[in-house]
Amino acid sequence: MRRAIVIGGGLSGMLAATALVPFADEVTVVERDVMPRGPQPRKGLPQAKHAHVLWSGGAKAIERLVPGVTDRWIDAGAQKIPLMSGMVAHTPQGWYRRWKKPTPHYLIACSRDLLDWHIRDLVLQDPRIRLLDGAEVTALVGDAQKVTGVNVLANGAAERELEADLVIDASGRGSRALHWLSSIGISGIRERTVDSGLAYASRIYQATTRLDNFPVVNVQAEPRGSHPGQAAALIPIEHGRWLVSLSGTCGGEPTVQNENFVPFALQLKHPLVGMLIAQATPLTDVVMSRSTGNGRRYFEQAPAWPEGLVVLGDAVATYNPVYGQGMSVAALGARLLGSELKQGGLREPSLAQRVQHAIARPTEEAWACATALDVFYPGAPDQKPTVTDRLIHRFGNRLAKTATGSAHVATALTQVTTMEASATRLLWPDVLLAAACGPLKPQLQSPPLTPLEQALLNPAPAH
Numbered sequence: 001m002r003r004a005i006v007i008g009g010g011l012s013g014m015l016a017a018t019a020l021v022p023f024a025d026e027v028t029v030v031e032r033d034v035m036p037r038g039p040q041p042r043k044g045l046p047q048a049k050h051a052h053v054l055w056s057g058g059a060k061a062i063e064r065l066v067p068g069v070t071d072r073w074i075d076a077g078a079q080k081i082p083l084m085s086g087m088v089a090h091t092p093q094g095w096y097r098r099w100k101k102p103t104p105h106y107l108i109a110c111s112r113d114l115l116d117w118h119i120r121d122l123v124l125q126d127p128r129i130r131l132l133d134g135a136e137v138t139a140l141v142g143d144a145q146k147v148t149g150v151n152v153l154a155n156g157a158a159e160r161e162l163e164a165d166l167v168i169d170a171s172g173r174g175s176r177a178l179h180w181l182s183s184i185g186i187s188g189i190r191e192r193t194v195d196s197g198l199a200y201a202s203r204i205y206q207a208t209t210r211l212d213n214f215p216v217v218n219v220q221a222e223p224r225g226s227h228p229g230q231a232a233a234l235i236p237i238e239h240g241r242w243l244v245s246l247s248g249t250c251g252g253e254p255t256v257q258n259e260n261f262v263p264f265a266l267q268l269k270h271p272l273v274g275m276l277i278a279q280a281t282p283l284t285d286v287v288m289s290r291s292t293g294n295g296r297r298y299f300e301q302a303p304a305w306p307e308g309l310v311v312l313g314d315a316v317a318t319y320n321p322v323y324g325q326g327m328s329v330a331a332l333g334a335r336l337l338g339s340e341l342k343q344g345g346l347r348e349p350s351l352a353q354r355v356q357h358a359i360a361r362p363t364e365e366a367w368a369c370a371t372a373l374d375v376f377y378p379g380a381p382d383q384k385p386t387v388t389d390r391l392i393h394r395f396g397n398r399l400a401k402t403a404t405g406s407a408h409v410a411t412a413l414t415q416v417t418t419m420e421a422s423a424t425r426l427l428w429p430d431v432l433l434a435a436a437c438g439p440l441k442p443q444l445q446s447p448p449l450t451p452l453e454q455a456l457l458n459p460a461p462a463h
């Protein structure tokens, strides 16, 4: 029997299981939570209460791993929102235009519980994948040369050992990988943190409109200067609702009090999100999260690495959630796991180290994007911004400003933010030339809303 074990049944864990299954006789996913049988909340996924956008780079990777899942999301009420026409975004450089020219880029807008449920339901239809839920992995079994399984505690029974040819740690930002590795003799793994002290506050509203294709609305923060960065995002989700997330870095955090929610959104660089929700009916109280720091573990640079262990998803790195990268990086990582398995199967001795190196590529891309801005928040980085950081920041500002009036640069930026192209796309001659010329159209003075959307801001006076 070729056996694999996945620690954690979240998004990374389910995608890893489906990538593994062509190469294993049995894949066991061990999950601490008892999994709900539907798109319901669970304890191990507290971030699901906050806005989650899935960029097309990630959505396409998930569709390749779990065919049919996009249709399931859409049938259940998710929206596939075209970029750039479906986004109203206020950046520090001004409003982005909703360019009409179609692009292949989009985002999936729905609740996180709905996204995860349809992935999980489809993945678990494969009889070779077994979910052991309500069970917790407590340690790795093996030594510094080879991991041969895990210890599991389930349903109050005594701890037992499960053997495997390959163990995947997909246990999220709370992963104990560093501790587990040190107990089998592997230490010295480099870590970095860039934490702006960002707090998230979210609340669900009944949408004030039944308009199809209502856009994602987003007022972005300015990550330079002495002020905290404050932002808001409104995501249309299933069942005609809006999921609104507000965020603020250290000193400018939103609060958990319901009565402060709309005022916070109204005092941002632009009050658009506040104006949209001021008349809307809230369906939930405000919930907060502070688990938002950028954190990276450089497993691929470890002085030694055991056979039989791969770390994936948030267990490798977490990113400031305002950039919406975590799920897409997890999906790209699971795809890379599948590609590396094709070379020599589950038992090939160099597999684990090769996968860890492969995963480092999308991880580093996302990390570089998120931290390029966040290093400028006071107290955020573990080291001061370097000259290179400042140059990258200036170039990024120039590109963003050009994108407000150039469809060409806006498309290139969208390609990169949706994780469909590497950031090196922004260094191609066509983009550099366009950035040198600057915006071709003048700045928009007000949000690019359609007349029907605009009418929501000016409700008819009551008689």
Ligand SMILES: Cc1cc2nc3c(=O)[nH]c(=O)nc-3n(C[C@H](O)[C@H](O)[C@H](O)COP(=O)(O)OP(=O)(O)OC[C@H]3O[C@@H](n4cnc5c(N)ncnc54)[C@H](O)[C@@H]3O)c2cc1C
Pocket (backbone or CB within 6 Å): 007, 008, 009, 010, 011, 012, 013, 030, 031, 032, 033, 043, 044, 045, 047, 050, 051, 052, 053, 054, 055, 135, 136, 137, 138, 170, 171, 172, 173, 174, 175, 200, 289, 291, 292, 312, 313, 314, 315, 321, 322, 323, 324, 325, 326, 327, 328, 330
């Ligand atoms: C506020 C917020 C907003 C976000 N917004 C976005 C967004 O817009 N777009 C985006 O792409 N990403 C976003 N993210 C990031 C995204 O939530 C994560 O990247 C994603 O959930 C990572 O999935 P994962 O499977 O690696 O980890 P998780 O989702 O954390 O799953 C880990 C699983 O492992 C289980 N587990 C943990 N330890 C054990 C153990 N010892 N034994 C058994 N099971 C265990 C947990 O119960 C959990 O189910 C956001 C994050 C936050 C905090």
